[in-house]
Amino acid sequence: GQNIDQPTEMTATEGAIVQINCTYQTSGFNGLFWYQQHAGEAPTFLSYNVLDGLEEKGRFSSFLSRSKGYSYLLLKELQMKDSASYLCAVSDSNYQLIWGAGTKLIIKP
């Protein structure tokens, strides 16, 4: 079966760094997406990785290791507005997005 695993909830302090991990087992791989979703709102796109390595975009970076079936989203200089759920999604061999359950990130002052 296809499976995406990410922690249910994480807590971090304002100004700090947090890493949200995602492991996956899918039938084929055509890229991995990270989305941010604030409560009561629709998801918004953060990043896309299809090759191994680190993609940096401002305070957010995303890493991929295809051989390990592993990705992480790194958030630096955390701000209170970063409190949200972070969704990992993998595009499988049929280009269907397989969604993780999301990680709720709580930022404390």
Next chain:
Amino acid sequence: GAVVSQHPSRVICKSGTSVKIECRSLDFQATTMFWYRQFPKQSLMLMATSNEGSKATYEQGVEKDKFLINHASLTLSTLTVTSAHPEDSSFYICSANFGTDYNEQFFGPGTRLTVL
């Protein structure tokens, strides 16, 4: 670019009535549109995938006679919740993509449905 709109943003209806939700891609032609449901504090649940001009593909456990999906054009898909009941109260979100190998989904703002 790649903006998706949904209408209405909120709807309250009586039990037994039907509710139609529209999803539009405003500045691109969406080959494929997706309908999701999200209950409070839970993750996205894909309900169905629709391609323009063809029947929607429903996920297991989703009643296609209850959740009618029409994808009449490359910019519009509609979801009709028929004979709504309180347990259908949820956040319904649509998304669309270009249908290429890079299949980022662009999400609408969602519709909050409350069935009394």
